[in-house]
Amino acid sequence: MAETRAIAWRWLMVGELRAFPMRFVLAGLAIAIGLALAFAVHVINRSAAESFGQAVRSAAGGADLQVRGASALGFDEGLYPTLMGLGVIADASPVVQMRATVGERAHPIPLLGLDMFRTLTVSPSLVIRPQIARTGAGPRSIDLAAVLDQDALYLSRDAMTQTGFGFGDRVEVRANGRTHDFVVAGDLPGVAPGQGIAVIDIASAQWRFGRLGTLDRVDLKLEPGTVLADAKAQLASVLPANTQLSDGETESRRGDALSRAYRVNLDMLALVALLTGGFLVYSAQSLAVTRRLRQFALLRTLGLQERALTGQLLAEGAALGGVGALIGLAGGYAIAGVALRLLGGDLGAGYFDGATTTLAFAPEAAVLFFGFGIATALAGSYAPARRAARIAPALALKDAGDQVDPRKPPSIVPAVTLIGAGFVCAFLPAVNRLPVFGYLAVGLVLAGGVAAMPWLARLLLRPLGHAKLRVPAFEMALHRLLGAPGQASIALGGIVASTGLMIAMAVMVTSFRGSVDDWLESFLSADLYVAAASNEPMFDAETQRRLAATPGVAGIAFSKGLAVTLDPELPPALLIVRPVAGPGYALPLIQRAPRSGDGVALWLSEPAARLYGAQPGDAFALPIGAGGAKVMGHVAGIWRDYARQQGAIVIDTRDYTAITGDAVRSEAAVELVPGASVAAARAAILARLPPDMTRRVDFAEPAALRGRALRLFDRSFAITYALEAIAILIGLAGVAASFSAQTVARIKEFGMMRHVGMGRGQIVTMLAIEGALLGVVGMAAGSAVGIALSQILIHVINPQSFNWTMTTRIPWGLIVGVATALIGTAAATAMIAGRQAASRDAVRAVSEDW
Numbered sequence: 001m002a003e004t005r006a007i008a009w010r011w012l013m014v015g016e017l018r019a020f021p022m023r024f025v026l027a028g029l030a031i032a033i034g035l036a037l038a039f040a041v042h043v044i045n046r047s048a049a050e051s052f053g054q055a056v057r058s059a060a061g062g063a064d065l066q067v068r069g070a071s072a073l074g075f076d077e078g079l080y081p082t083l084m085g086l087g088v089i090a091d092a093s094p095v096v097q098m099r100a101t102v103g104e105r106a107h108p109i110p111l112l113g114l115d116m117f118r119t120l121t122v123s124p125s126l127v128i129r130p131q132i133a134r135t136g137a138g139p140r141s142i143d144l145a146a147v148l149d150q151d152a153l154y155l156s157r158d159a160m161t162q163t164g165f166g167f168g169d170r171v172e173v174r175a176n177g178r179t180h181d182f183v184v185a186g187d188l189p190g191v192a193p194g195q196g197i198a199v200i201d202i203a204s205a206q207w208r209f210g211r212l213g214t215l216d217r218v219d220l221k222l223e224p225g226t227v228l229a230d231a232k233a234q235l236a237s238v239l240p241a242n243t244q245l246s247d248g249e250t251e252s253r254r255g256d257a258l259s260r261a262y263r264v265n266l267d268m269l270a271l272v273a274l275l276t277g278g279f280l281v282y283s284a285q286s287l288a289v290t291r292r293l294r295q296f297a298l299l300r301t302l303g304l305q306e307r308a309l310t311g312q313l314l315a316e317g318a319a320l321g322g323v324g325a326l327i328g329l330a331g332g333y334a335i336a337g338v339a340l341r342l343l344g345g346d347l348g349a350g351y352f353d354g355a356t357t358t359l360a361f362a363p364e365a366a367v368l369f370f371g372f373g374i375a376t377a378l379a380g381s382y383a384p385a386r387r388a389a390r391i392a393p394a395l396a397l398k399d400a401g402d403q404v405d406p407r408k409p410p411s412i413v414p415a416v417t418l419i420g421a422g423f424v425c426a427f428l429p430a431v432n433r434l435p436v437f438g439y440l441a442v443g444l445v446l447a448g449g450v451a452a453m454p455w456l457a458r459l460l461l462r463p464l465g466h467a468k469l470r471v472p473a474f475e476m477a478l479h480r481l482l483g484a485p486g487q488a489s490i491a492l493g494g495i496v497a498s499t500g501l502m503i504a505m506a507v508m509v510t511s512f513r514g515s516v517d518d519w520l521e522s523f524l525s526a527d528l529y530v531a532a533a534s535n536e537p538m539f540d541a542e543t544q545r546r547l548a549a550t551p552g553v554a555g556i557a558f559s560k561g562l563a564v565t566l567d568p569e570l571p572p573a574l575l576i577v578r579p580v581a582g583p584g585y586a587l588p589l590i591q592r593a594p595r596s597g598d599g600v601a602l603w604l605s606e607p608a609a610r611l612y613g614a615q616p617g618d619a620f621a622l623p624i625g626a627g628g629a630k631v632m633g634h635v636a637g638i639w640r641d642y643a644r645q646q647g648a649i650v651i652d653t654r655d656y657t658a659i660t661g662d663a664v665r666s667e668a669a670v671e672l673v674p675g676a677s678v679a680a681a682r683a684a685i686l687a688r689l690p691p692d693m694t695r696r697v698d699f700a701e702p703a704a705l706r707g708r709a710l711r712l713f714d715r716s717f718a719i720t721y722a723l724e725a726i727a728i729l730i731g732l733a734g735v736a737a738s739f740s741a742q743t744v745a746r747i748k749e750f751g752m753m754r755h756v757g758m759g760r761g762q763i764v765t766m767l768a769i770e771g772a773l774l775g776v777v778g779m780a781a782g783s784a785v786g787i788a789l790s791q792i793l794i795h796v797i798n799p800q801s802f803n804w805t806m807t808t809r810i811p812w813g814l815i816v817g818v819a820t821a822l823i824g825t826a827a828a829t830a831m832i833a834g835r836q837a838a839s840r841d842a843v844r845a846v847s848e849d850w
Helices: 002-019 022-062 079-084 157-162 202-208 226-236 248-293 293-301 304-342 363-390 393-397 411-426 436-450 453-465 472-484 487-524 539-548 606-611 653-660 678-688 693-698 702-718 717-744 746-754 761-803 812-838 844-848
Strands: 065-069 089-102 109-114 153-157 170-175 178-187 198-201 217-223 243-244 530-531 553-564 573-578 588-594 598-606 619-622 631-639 646-653 667-672 697-698
Touching: 022 248, 022 304, 022 363, 022 693, 065 226, 079 217, 089 202, 089 746, 109 202, 198 202, 202 844, 217 226, 226 243, 248 304, 304 363, 411 436, 411 761, 436 453, 436 487, 436 761, 453 487, 453 761, 472 761, 487 619, 487 702, 487 761, 487 812, 530 678, 539 553, 539 678, 553 653, 553 678, 588 702, 598 606, 598 619, 598 653, 606 631, 606 646, 619 646, 653 812, 667 678, 678 697, 693 697, 697 702, 746 761, 761 812
Parallel strands: 109 198, 153 178, 573 646, 598 631
Antiparallel strands: 065 217, 065 243, 089 109, 089 170, 089 217, 153 198, 170 178, 530 667, 530 697, 553 573, 553 667, 588 631, 598 646, 619 631
């Protein structure tokens, strides 16, 4: 028996590979491409998440715990001595933290104001290393004067590389709307590579940048042996409402949550290509089994058991998947490196703008994805293997043709069951803020669509049989498809899978882009926008008055944004301070409160409302009150926002100023008088700005902002478009392979047709019509499945992942183009393969039956 199995291995696997190498290459390549894309996306996502977490830990400096301000306004520094007096605290280091522009650097980096001596014990990775004297005259030994120099700036090595400054250089630093010149006096040896951080003395930070009396965080070192839960309980009893307690892991999780949905969705999309490759393996293996049924029957009569034959065919699939997986892993790692260089760790989505991401190889992930490749190939090979093992040897030796009885109506029950289960899953809630059941719904509906193909093909094709076309080639092609439903279903399964997934993604992306375009059209209604460079708050009350009196300006509305942390486990929301009704600031409301509530009116974006479970009219608190108190308000309405996934809250500028006393703003929307020139208004505004501010403002018109936003959208979806295109190509390759294999397997049938008088051209025409008919049926079914899947993506997965909704837009032009390509590919492949098969000598084709 062992010898029989060895012969079977050499005869079946090696012989098939030699006879039809391109079919194996194509199926293996499909696995390789799908796995390469999935592994590349995973490596990029993992590298970005690890780099971001490392950046958070570097900024934290290694403290045990941190007390952080719940908003960018910070908290009163009087909390610091209170914390130092707690018995569980061994030491504490106060910190002022801002985003700063160093020199002409385009992207701000964290600027930390530190107590240089407390940092030694509390946050050791932020310890400075002075390199020059206070005067910048040259290298010298470390002394107290160098450490306490109010004009000394310390940069991490990566910050020096990014800014181009070195020891002794004088550099302009801009933060919190103010500017001051510092000297690069040293570096930060404890900061991890890839992290750009700047450090100055805390007194200088408060004095130079208008932060006197406030802190942004306090880093804490606990007494040895302190139980973390006990320390948190003591701290919670003294912390004001505008602060929150966190540690490095909490900060990492919160930062990771910002991009997690985007990364998980990319992972799922990349696996779509691998799934499509699995269907291609299924098609190739099914047709290979059909072609070799007589070989299998002979082996069965020679003593090969059913289980051994099944194992043999599964081993073929595993070998195919293993080779494809190895190629895919190597290709995926290479793709990840290129993508990181070109698009960054967020693949152009803007989540880690300006952050450095280092490519990180994960051996355990490589093993996991290698297993995915083999599992996908095994899944594609299982059904054909079982079908081959269960066929009766006597029946197979007689070459009885299609194994599905065309007289027996196919059952629709499995398909309805799968689709029904999918729609049930679509109504289930998210798990840990991820649409787990939504992804399951997509898989079930797709499987149901494939399972429905025997029934649907007969439903769509049978009415054509009643048409009196009197075209022999057409009638023969139609009756061939109706008489061999099993083989037709194999080809249709790959078509439905590939086109369904492609159309679903196309509809989702088109709907999203169209909704974003409409939103921008309504949101950007001013004539001109003015913004401070790097979003610095620089328009004080006096500047605002001067700009409002600019000739040609009918109205001007100033605004600013600041981060507020409402939930320690969620990324900070953006509090937008602006007039609720004013030029260029029309809120695209989708819900209004039925009546006014208590406290200040707050308008929540749709993501904010979903994240925090708020409805119009609900009470809502903001941590921006004086003395650490929370300000109570009510949700006046909910507005559509596609720019801030973490949520945004609008508060009227007058309410905000009355609460905080902060009147400085960073942006302005300008409405011009009728007939006024935008260029003239821009020049007039520049003339009214202080001289040192003129080079630190940017002007933009609505059309330019809209174009920039759509370019960012397209850039963030560039990987989506690439994955979609590759899925289409794999699907078309699968269609070509299926028809080619089916045609080769029917050589005897063509020989018999030639014997009874059919010409070669008639056979080729018949095959072309068969391919076109299958393409039409597959495209019709794939379009229906794709549109159904798109509704799950649009109304389930997107709201549960990104917390926003959109309206459906169907790209009919793309669908028609894909349909034309698919039908043309099916017909052309069938014709090409038919010409080759029909060219064989008719006598040789049927000689074994004589």
